[in-house]
Amino acid sequence: MDDLQIINLYWARSENAILETSRKYGPYCRSIAYGILRSEEDSEECVNDTWLRAWDAMPPHRPASLRAFLGRITRNLSLNRLKALSAEKRGGSQVTLAVEELGESIPAPGGVERTVEDRELAELFDRFLSQLGPEARRIFVRRYWYLSPIGEIAAEYGMSESKVKISLLRSRGKLKKLLEKEGITL
Amino acid sequence: MKEERLLTVFGGISDGYIEESAPGRGRKTGSVRRKWGMLAACLCLAAAAAFAVLRAMPWSAGLSADPQDRLLAAIRTDGILLDAQILTELPVMGRVAVYEQLFPPGYYVSETAPPPGSGARLEAFLGQLFLDDGEKVWYRVKDMKELKYLISRDRDGELKLWEFHSFVVLDGLLARLRAVEASEQELADAEDAIRQRWLDADLTPYTYGEVYRMVFAVESAEDLAYIVASPSTANNQPLGLEIQKQVGTHRFNDREVISRFYDATANVVCFGRSNQVGFRDYRYSYSFSTDAANKLDSGEETWATRYLRVVLPSGTSIDRWKYSALSGSFYEFDGIATEPLPEETVSMLNEIFGIE
Numbered sequence: 001m002d003d004l005q006i007i008n009l010y011w012a013r014s015e016n017a018i019l020e021t022s023r024k025y026g027p028y029c030r031s032i033a034y035g036i037l038r039s040e041e042d043s044e045e046c047v048n049d050t051w052l053r054a055w056d057a058m059p060p061h062r063p064a065s066l067r068a069f070l071g072r073i074t075r076n077l078s079l080n081r082l083k084a085l086s087a088e089k090r091g092g093s094q095v096t097l098a099v100e101e102l103g104e105s106i107p108a109p110g111g112v113e114r115t116v117e118d119r120e121l122a123e124l125f126d127r128f129l130s131q132l133g134p135e136a137r138r139i140f141v142r143r144y145w146y147l148s149p150i151g152e153i154a155a156e157y158g159m160s161e162s163k164v165k166i167s168l169l170r171s172r173g174k175l176k177k178l179l180e181k182e183g184i185t186l
Numbered sequence: 187m188k189e190e191r192l193l194t195v196f197g198g199i200s201d202g203y204i205e206e207s208a209p210g211r212g213r214k215t216g217s218v219r220r221k222w223g224m225l226a227a228c229l230c231l232a233a234a235a236a237f238a239v240l241r242a243m244p245w246s247a248g249l250s251a252d253p254q255d256r257l258l259a260a261i262r263t264d265g266i267l268l269d270a271q272i273l274t275e276l277p278v279m280g281r282v283a284v285y286e287q288l289f290p291p292g293y294y295v296s297e298t299a300p301p302p303g304s305g306a307r308l309e310a311f312l313g314q315l316f317l318d319d320g321e322k323v324w325y326r327v328k329d330m331k332e333l334k335y336l337i338s339r340d341r342d343g344e345l346k347l348w349e350f351h352s353f354v355v356l357d358g359l360l361a362r363l364r365a366v367e368a369s370e371q372e373l374a375d376a377e378d379a380i381r382q383r384w385l386d387a388d389l390t391p392y393t394y395g396e397v398y399r400m401v402f403a404v405e406s407a408e409d410l411a412y413i414v415a416s417p418s419t420a421n422n423q424p425l426g427l428e429i430q431k432q433v434g435t436h437r438f439n440d441r442e443v444i445s446r447f448y449d450a451t452a453n454v455v456c457f458g459r460s461n462q463v464g465f466r467d468y469r470y471s472y473s474f475s476t477d478a479a480n481k482l483d484s485g486e487e488t489w490a491t492r493y494l495r496v497v498l499p500s501g502t503s504i505d506r507w508k509y510s511a512l513s514g515s516f517y518e519f520d521g522i523a524t525e526p527l528p529e530e531t532v533s534m535l536n537e538i539f540g541i542e
Contacts, residue, residue: 013481015481015482015491028208028209031209049423052423052482056483063201064201065201065204067205068201068205069201072197072204075197079193079197095193099190100189102189102193103188106192118195118198119198121195122195122199125195125196125198129200129203134206137203137207141207142207145197146208148209156209156210
């Protein structure tokens, strides 16, 4: 079923909306949730909650990209759940690593600095991504949006793990420069 | 923490970047994101790759003597069975059966081919030769009399596991094409291609009794061992979870109940993969009904839906069916539509499942 039909099912409040969404985007959302939580049970709950959020949002929302819309909800729910689980030391090794890696992009204090709202920062991320080459961009998004392990990215893109790491290192360096250039502090 | 904020805010990047980097899009398989024209072509092809699904299977991962459990354990990973909607069509007893490929470990996301050699563990499950369609040789599963699962061997020797999905219904396929705005000419071409490919096959709507008989070797209620009904898990908010808890999972062993269930299901008319019944009105009112348009949030959907698992004496199960008292009909994964049930059948099923 194509995305427009699925969105129409939500607007019609059809019970098939969630069924068809789960059918088409279940693996996609589950891979995002599992990548973050590393727990089938927790991932399952986040994915189920994603369908419910989608049900709440449509109508009035009509997402331009259903895949990205659902993926974004799953990612947010999974990261929130991870915070709740962190006290129990469950899951999240990829997130921990990704957080540490991203930390390298944060400029050191000094110079002219300003704080920014999340929205502005997201726009800056978009600008940063637009300046990367297609391959480097996909690798960066896979690592820090989908939180995929390095090995998985390397396998999918047919390259060595070290090449993925180098690509990420260079991209993080570019992000750091951009943040510095904009004088942004976090 | 600053690093965490970066990670969180990175979630707000544009849709396009999320789309282009989705898992499974790193490799080009040449068989993805088909537009409707490709869909029409798929109807005539042996295999159609559309999108992938992942389903947590309802049975436990524990060791079992049942052939079905052992078979699935051979391709299970971490308690989750990965399956993808790669479909193929096979002639089965005068009809055209649609089978769906189940995937082995290592295959996680849509739109990529499973790794070569990953079906090797299926070798031990090869049963009698079922069919040689020129592209693949098809085998029954050893020690399993039902046709729920088949194993194929490609020309290069690769083994794949398939599960019965539905029978082809011409009107259902054409409805799917209409739903993606195919022109009259394109519809006529698709119908022509399907009829030419399956010259003598019955492509009319079928009853579930035919599925019972042809796929599951079930001739009467006596061939069903027991039925398990569990609540819908679509609503996992506090209210939904509370209702799920109240509804609970029930196993029905009573022969009278099984007999009534069999009679109700054997006569259900199925339309195969069809979008025809996508926008049904809620047909019944119950004591728990509210005025809420959102039947999921109101809890009614959870009250009124049962996920069903019908288990045969061999241990093989029929587990794709769901029953909705809201629409008074059965339905299956992937939009397999069925004719709404007569009111007296709905009442009888509601009584069995305690929906009131």
